[in-house]
Amino acid sequence: MTTQAIARGRLVQRAGPAVSLVITGARVLDPASGIDEVRDLVVRDGVIGGDPDGLDQVGGRGLVVLPGLVDPHVHLRTPGREDTEDIASGTRAAAAGGFTSIVAMPNTAPPVDSAAVLGSLLEIAASDAVVPVGFTAAITVGQEGRQLTEQAELAEVGAVAFTDDGFPVADARVMRLALQYQRLAQRPIALHEEDAALSHGGVVHEGANASRLGLPGIPGVSEAVAVGRDAILAEREGARIHIQHVSSAATVAEIARAKARGVAITAEVTPHHLVLTDDVLDELDPTRHKMNPPLRGAPDREALRAALVDGTIDCIATDHAPHASEEKDAPFEEAPFGVIGLETAFAACHTALVRSGAMELELLVRRMSADAASVLELPAPSLADGNTANLALWDLEEEWEVGSAGFASKSSNCAFTGAALVGRPQLTIAGGQLAWRKSP
Amino acid sequence: MSRHLVSIRDLGGDGLERVLDRTDQFAEVMDREIKKVPSLRGRVVVNLFLEPSTRTSTSFEIAGKRLSADVVTVRGSSSSVEKGESLRDTILTLDTYAPDVIVIRHKAAGAAALAARVSRAAIVNAGDGTNEHPTQALLDLYTVRQIFERVSGLQVAFVGDVQHSRVARSSMAALQMLGADVMAVGPPTLLPVEGEDALGAEMSADIADIEDADLVYVLRMQHERQGPGGYVPSLREYAREYGINHSRLAPGQRVMHAGPVNRGVEISDALVDDPETLVLQQAANGQLVRMAVLYDLLAAKEPTAEELGTREAVAT
Numbered sequence: 180m181t182t183q184a185i186a187r188g189r190l191v192q193r194a195g196p197a198v199s200l201v202i203t204g205a206r207v208l209d210p211a212s213g214i215d216e217v218r219d220l221v222v223r224d225g226v227i228g229g230d231p232d233g234l235d236q237v238g239g240r241g242l243v244v245l246p247g248l249v250d251p252h253v254h255l256r257t258p259g260r261e262d263t264e265d266i267a268s269g270t271r272a273a274a275a276g277g278f279t280s281i282v283a284m285p286n287t288a289p290p291v292d293s294a295a296v297l298g299s300l301l302e303i304a305a306s307d308a309v310v311p312v313g314f315t316a317a318i319t320v321g322q323e324g325r326q327l328t329e330q331a332e333l334a335e336v337g338a339v340a341f342t343d344d345g346f347p348v349a350d351a352r353v354m355r356l357a358l359q360y361q362r363l364a365q366r367p368i369a370l371h372e373e374d375a376a377l378s379h380g381g382v383v384h385e386g387a388n389a390s391r392l393g394l395p396g397i398p399g400v401s402e403a404v405a406v407g408r409d410a411i412l413a414e415r416e417g418a419r420i421h422i423q424h425v426s427s428a429a430t431v432a433e434i435a436r437a438k439a440r441g442v443a444i445t446a447e448v449t450p451h452h453l454v455l456t457d458d459v460l461d462e463l464d465p466t467r468h469k470m471n472p473p474l475r476g477a478p479d480r481e482a483l484r485a486a487l488v489d490g491t492i493d494c495i496a497t498d499h500a501p502h503a504s505e506e507k508d509a510p511f512e513e514a515p516f517g518v519i520g521l522e523t524a525f526a527a528c529h530t531a532l533v534r535s536g537a538m539e540l541e542l543l544v545r546r547m548s549a550d551a552a553s554v555l556e557l558p559a560p561s562l563a564d565g566n567t568a569n570l571a572l573w574d575l576e577e578e579w580e581v582g583s584a585g586f587a588s589k590s591s592n593c594a595f596t597g598a599a600l601v602g603r604p605q606l607t608i609a610g611g612q613l614a615w616r617k618s619p
Numbered sequence: 620m621s622r623h624l625v626s627i628r629d630l631g632g633d634g635l636e637r638v639l640d641r642t643d644q645f646a647e648v649m650d651r652e653i654k655k656v657p658s659l660r661g662r663v664v665v666n667l668f669l670e671p672s673t674r675t676s677t678s679f680e681i682a683g684k685r686l687s688a689d690v691v692t693v694r695g696s697s698s699s700v701e702k703g704e705s706l707r708d709t710i711l712t713l714d715t716y717a718p719d720v721i722v723i724r725h726k727a728a729g730a731a732a733l734a735a736r737v738s739r740a741a742i743v744n745a746g747d748g749t750n751e752h753p754t755q756a757l758l759d760l761y762t763v764r765q766i767f768e769r770v771s772g773l774q775v776a777f778v779g780d781v782q783h784s785r786v787a788r789s790s791m792a793a794l795q796m797l798g799a800d801v802m803a804v805g806p807p808t809l810l811p812v813e814g815e816d817a818l819g820a821e822m823s824a825d826i827a828d829i830e831d832a833d834l835v836y837v838l839r840m841q842h843e844r845q846g847p848g849g850y851v852p853s854l855r856e857y858a859r860e861y862g863i864n865h866s867r868l869a870p871g872q873r874v875m876h877a878g879p880v881n882r883g884v885e886i887s888d889a890l891v892d893d894p895e896t897l898v899l900q901q902a903a904n905g906q907l908v909r910m911a912v913l914y915d916l917l918a919a920k921e922p923t924a925e926e927l928g929t930r931e932a933v934a935t
Contacts, residue, residue, distance in 0.1 A: 382728075390811030391818060393749035393788050394728050398812075463732035463750075508707050508737065511729025512748055 189339045190280055190311035190557065191304040195612040197225030202572055205239025209246045209562035210541040211549035220244050220562070220570075225611020228564030237606065239572060245544055246560040247279025247310075247569035247609060248525060249551040251369070251447060252344070252423055252496035254517070255312070257303065258296070259288030263590050264501040266300075269521070270309040272499070272588040274615035276522040277571035277604040279560055280552065281499075282313045285322070286345040292317040292328045294336045301337055310609035311569075313339035313557065318357050318368065322346040327357055330364035340555050342369035344423060347405060349375060354409060358418035367445075367555055369421040370409055372430070373472070377401035382512055384426075384475040388457045394512065397473050399427030406430050410437035410444055421554050422446040424498050426472035428482035435491045445554040447496035448483050450524045451594040454531040456480050465514030466507040466592045470500065474594075484537055487546060494551035495543075497524045501590030518594040523581055525573075526600035534601060540575075567611045571604040579603055587615075623735045623742040624912060627753040627789045632796045634915075635760065641911035642761050642904075648685070649907065659688035662917055665718040666692040667709070668745070669700055670726045674878060674902055675745050675754070679722050682909035688719075710734050719917055723747070741916040749783050755877055756789035758908040759836075760797065762901050766873060767833065771798030776829040778863060779838030779885050780809045780850070781822075786877045787838055791818055804828055805838075805861060808850040826861055830869055837863050837876045837886045854884050864890055875901060 202220045209215075220239070223229035255269040264272075266283075273281045283300075285291030291300065297316055304312050316338040320326045322345070330341055341357070341364065348354045348370075357368060378397045383389045385396025406422055410433060413420045422434060425446050437444045457474045459467075468474060486492040500517025507514050520527075525547060532538040549559040560569035582596040607615040623629060630638065648656055664683040668676045676692060683690035693713075700709055706725065710733075713721060723734050724745040731744035731751075746752040760770070767773055775794055777787045781803045791801045802821040803810060814822040821828075829835050840857060851857045863874065864887035874886070874896045882888045890896055 385812050387813040387816035389817075390782070390814055391788070392728070393751065393783075393785055395749070396812060463729040464736075465729065505705065505707065508733065510706060510725060510727035510733050510747065512727035513706075513729075 189337050190313045191301050192308045192311040192610040192612070193304070193306055197611045198568065198608055198613040199223045199234050200237055201231040201234045202237045202239040202244055205572060206243045207562055208243055208541070208544065210545050211246070211559060212561045212563045214562050215541075222568040222608060225568055227562060227566050227568050237572065241574070241576070242605060243573045243575050244562065244570055245277065245573055246548045246562050247571060247607070248277050248547045249557060249560065250278050250281040250497050250499070250521065250524070251494070251551055251555045253281045253283055253499040253521065254286070254501065255283040256501055257287060257300065263503050264588060265307070266303050266312060267307040267309065268587065268589045269499070270307070270312055271615065272519070272521040272586065273310050274607040274609060275587040275604065277525050277573065277607055278310060278521060279569035279571070279607065279609035279614070280311050280313070280557060281521070282315060282339050282555055282557070284342060284344040285315050285317045290317050290322050291315065292320050292322065294329065294332045297333055297336050297338060309614045313555075315340045315342045315344075315369065317341065318343045318348060319353060324348050324350055324353055327353070327360055330360055330366070334364045334366050338366060339557070340367040340369045340421070342371065342423070344369065344371045347371050347373045347375065351408060351412065355412050355416065358412055358416040358420070361418045367419050367421050369423050369555070371423050372402050372405035372409065374401045374405050377404065382469060382473070383460055384457045384473040386457060386476050388460050392460060392463070394460070397471070399429045399475060399479060402427050402472060403429035403433050406433040410434070410442050413444060414440065414442045417443075419443040424449050424452070424472055424496065425483065425486075425492055426452050426475050426479065428479045431482045431486045431491055435486070438491065445493045446491070447494050447551070447554065448487055448492045449496060449498050450520055450527045451518060452483055453480065453487065453495070454527050455594060463511045465509065465511045466504070467518065467594050467596055469511060469514050469516055470498070470518050470594070471516035484532065488538055488542065493546070493554050495524065495528065495547045496551065497521055499588075501588055502592050504591060507592045518592050519586065519588050519590055520593070522586055522588065523593060523595045523600060526602040527595055527598075529575065529602040530600045568608040569610065571607040573602060573604050575602045577601065577603045622916070624753050624916065625731045625735050625742060625744045626751050627756045627793045629753070635757070635793060635796055638757055638908070638911045638915050639761055639764060641915060642907045645907050645910045645914075655685050655687060657687045658914055659683070659686040659917055662688040662720070663716070663718040664688045664690045664720045664722065664913060665713055665740075666690065666722045667713065668692065668724045669695040670724050670746070672724050672745070674905055675724060678905040679745065679909050682906045683913060685906070686910055686913060688913065706730060706733060707737055710738050714738050714740060720913060743912060743916065746785055749785050749788075751789045752785040753789050754905070754909055754912055755786050756793035757912065758901055758904045759790045759875065759877070760793045761904045761908050762875065762897055763794070763834065765900070766897065770794065773799040773834065774832045775799050775801045775834045775836060776832035777801065777803045777836045777838060778826070778829060778861060779805050780840055781805050781814070781838065782809045782811045783841055784838045787836075788818070790836065791820060795819060802828065802832075806851050806857070826867065829867070832872060834873050834875060835863060835868065837874060839877065839879065840881055840885045842881070858884050861885070862887060865893075873897060878902065
C-alpha cells in the first residue's frame with residue numbers, strides 16, 4: 180500500500196510506501212498516552228497495532244520506542260539557500276534525530292510572506308519531505324515590521340503559524356494589529372523577542388565572558404523587555420502567543436508572570452541553551468558557538484532548566500539553523516548567527532539533563548513530543564493503537580561522537596560537534612513511512 | 620608554548636618573562652651603529668593590516684627587517700578584501716606562499732583566532748576589534764619593567780573607555796600575570812559589564828580612585844563611538860570628568876598611553892609633552908618587543924652569538 184502525498188493537519192509529507200514491521204521486546208514509552216511497558220510494537224500499513232503475523236521483525240531488546248519528536252522551530256533555507264539545506268535534507272536530518280514533525284521558519288529568500296511562496300513550499304514538501312513538515316508565514320511583508328501579510332489567505336493555504344523569526348517586530352502598534360488580526364487568521368503568533376536597540380550589534384551574551392573577550396554583548400533584558408511588552412499586548416487583545424528560543428532568566432520571570440495572570444502564552448527553549456553556557460566562548464569559534472539568542476551564563480541556564488521542568492517553558496525546539504561553512508568560518512564578530520540541532524537535540528538533552536538527574540526521561544519525552552506539538556496546535560504523535568506511526572526506536576545507551584560520521588543535514592555548524600552524546604535512534608518512522616534507519 | 624600569539628594568555632607567565640628577557644637582548648642591538656642581526660634570515664613575515672595602523676604596522680615591519688627576515692606588508696586598501704574576498708580566503712591564499720609568520724590587524728574580534736585555525740603560519744595578533752592586542756601588552760610590560768623595580772605589587776589604574784579597549788584587555792591581563800594590582804576607572808557607560816569577574820580588577824566610576832596608583836594608564840577615547848548613540852554626553856564633559864592632567868596626578872605618578880592620543884580629551888596637551896610621560900618610550904619599545912615576539916615564535920632556543928650578530932661573530 181502506498182500513501183498519497185498527504186496533508187495531515189497542516190503538515191505535508193511525500194508519498195511513499197507505508198511501513199509494516201514489528202519491533203520485538205522493546206520498552207514502549209509514551210508518557211502522554213500513559214504507556215510504559217516492555218513488549219512488541221506492531222506497525223501494519225503505517226498504523227500502530229494489529230496482527231504481527233508475517234511482518235519483518237526488528238529486535239528491540241534493550242532499546243526504547245519513543246513517540247516521534249516534534250520541532251516547532253527549524254530553518255530549511257528553502258527557497259534561496261538550498262546550498263545549505265533543503266526540504267529533503269532538512270527532513271532527513273529530522274528523521275536521523277528521531278523527529279517526525281518539524282515546522283519551518285519563513286525567513287527565506289524570498290521570505291514566506293505570500294500565498295504563492297507558501298504554496299510552492301507545500302508542493303516541494305509533497306514531493307521531497309521525508310517527515311511531515313509544516314511552514315510558518317511572516318507576520319509582516321518582507322519581515323520588515325511595517326505591513327501585515329495576508330494572514331487570512333495564508334492560514335487558509337496552510338500556514339502553521341505566523342512569525343517574523345530573526346527580525347523581531349519592533350513597532351508596538353504593528354504587533355498589536357497582528358494580535359488583533361489573529362481573531363480572523365486563527366493561528367498562533369510565534370515571536371523572536373529582542374529589542375534591537377538594547378542588543379546594539381551584540382554577538383554574545385552580555386556578561387563577564389563578553390567583557391573578558393571584548394565581544395559586544397546582547398543583554399538578557401533585551402529579550403525580557405520585548406516579552407514584557409508583547410505579553411501585555413496579548414493580554415489586552417486576548418491573543419495567543421508563543422515565545423521562541425527563550426534564553427535568559429529575566430525572560431523566564433516575565434513568562435511566569437504572564438502565565439500567572441492568564442495570558443495565552445507558551446514558550447520554547449533550545450537544547451544548546453539548556454546544555455551549554457557562554458563559558459565555551461574562549462575558542463572564539465563562531466561555527467559552534469555563535470547563535471542568537473546567545474549562549475548565556477550558568478544562572479540563566481539553571482533558570483531555563485527549572486522552567487522547563489515546572490512548565491513555565493512548555494517545550495524544546497532546536498532553532499536548527501544551517502549555514503555554509505565558508506560563511507561561518509569568519510572572525511567571530513562577523514560570522515552569521517545560528518547552529519544546527521535536529522540530529523543532536525534529544526541526545527544532548529538526554530546526556531546533559533536526564534543522565535545527570537536534572538530531569539526525568541518521561542518529562543523530556545513529553546517536552547519534545549506532545550508538548551512541542553501543542554504549542555503550534557499540531558497533532559501529537561501517540562504510540563496508542565490505531566494512530567499513524569510516528570515513532571523512533573532508540574538505543575539510549577549508545578555513545579557517539581557528534582560529527583565524526585558527518586551530518587544528514589547539508590550543513591555542519593553544530594554546537595555539539597566533537598561532544599560524546601548518549602542516545603541514538605536506530606530507526607525512525609514518520610507519517611507511517613520508514614524515514615530513517617541507522618546504517619549498520 | 621603556543622605556536623601563535625593570539626591572546627596574551629597564550630604566553631603564560633613564563634612566556635612573558637622569556638619574551639621580555641629576549642627583548643633586553645635585542646635592546647642591546649639598538650646601541651650599535653648597524654642595527655640589524657641575521658637571526659631570521661630566510662624567514663618570511665607577512666604583515667596583513669586590514670585596519671588603519673601607524674605604530675604597530677611600522678614597528679612590526681622594522682622589527683622583521685632588523686632580524687633580516689623578508690617582510691611584506693599588505694594593507695586593507697591594497698588587498699583583495701576590498702574586492703569582497705573573505706578573510707579566510709585571503710589567509711588561505713597567503714598561506715600558499717608559505718610565510719613563516721602572518722601578523723594580522725583586523726576590525727573584527729576573533730579575526731586572529733580564525734587565522735590561527737586556517738593558516739599553517741604562526742599567527743601574531745596585532746589587534747582584532749575590541750578583543751586583544753598582545754604585543755601592545757608586551758611593550759607596556761617591558762616599559763613598566765624599565766621604570767619600576769618590581770611589577771609584583773605595582774598599583775596600576777586604567778582610565779577611560781575600558782569596554783572598547785583591546786589595549787586595556789591585554790595589558791591588564793599581562794600586568795596581572797606578573798603580579799601587578801590593576802583597577803579600571805571610567806564612566807559607568809564605558810566600564811565592562813561584570814568587569815570585576817571578567818578582568819579580576821576593581822571597577823570604579825570615581826576618578827579620585829586613581830590616587831593610590833603608581834602608574835596611570837590613559838586609554839584613548841574613540842571618537843567614532845561618540846556622538847548620537849555614543850556612550851558619553853560629549854567629549855567635553857568626558858575631558859572635564861575623566862581627562863588626565865597634571866592637577867589630577869599625585870607627585871611621582873607615572874603616565875602611559877598606547878597612542879594615538881587625543882590631546883585635550885583623555886589627556887592634556889601639557890601632560891603628553893611632559894618628559895616623564897612614557898608615550899614615546901612605549902613606542903620605542905614596540906619594535907624591540909616585536910623583534911622578540913617574531914624571534915620567539917620562529918626560533919624557540921637561545922640565540923647563538925652569530926644570530927645575535929655579536930661583534931666577534933661579525934668580525935670573523
